[in-house]
Amino acid sequence: EIQLVINTPRGRSSEFDDSYIRKAAIRHRVPYITTTAAALAAARGIAARREARAGVRSLQSYHAGLGEG
Template sequence: GPEMRSTGEAMSLADEFPEAFAKAYQAANMQLPLSGAVFISVNDQDKNQRIIAIARALYRMDFDLIATAGTHKFLTENGIECKKVFKVGEEGRPNIFDIIKHGKINFVINTPRGEKALHDEEAIGAASVLSNVPFVTTIEAAEASVQAIDCIRHQEFGVKSLQEYASYRNR
């Protein structure tokens, strides 16, 4: 399908959304991790059942979870094991920028809100891009990414022609 690799945009087709999303990542020359560490930092509005479900799914897939203080507190209060890390502007090292830069993070979920959070997000985003670490900035993208990771881990992707998809859709 159409791709805009320079901006990271891609389109793909599959019978199910998680497979299509995983293929779009691959078409944009990004690889979703199948193991390793995931950094999670969400704004207060996103500290809800959706992020709990995302974190639990990642934990069940044996990912190590790393979170900033507020997210760490929320996740641990909800029974999810994770490690705490310093934010970019906080005193103390290593902070999340250092950890990403040194290749110890494989996926980033960061939903910033407010001016300070946007400054941190710029640094986290820059470190992620430089380190070729996929990152998402919305809960919806995090949910889709986790579904895609699970899909990649459990099935092989097939290839179909556009005609096969068209004939399937026209039934």
């Protein structure tokens, strides 16, 4: 069972594939990520959730802590 699609299209040659993959993900209601930054953030979030270290924080609180290392 597919639970997440990560596709980082590059250039015009991948436009057809990108469109097909995106439409299939939407049709099957599967989250779809198109940038490496978003894929990395998702992977970190999934890891945090699996390790039970993911808590609930406001967006402002999260961004305030980004500069702390």
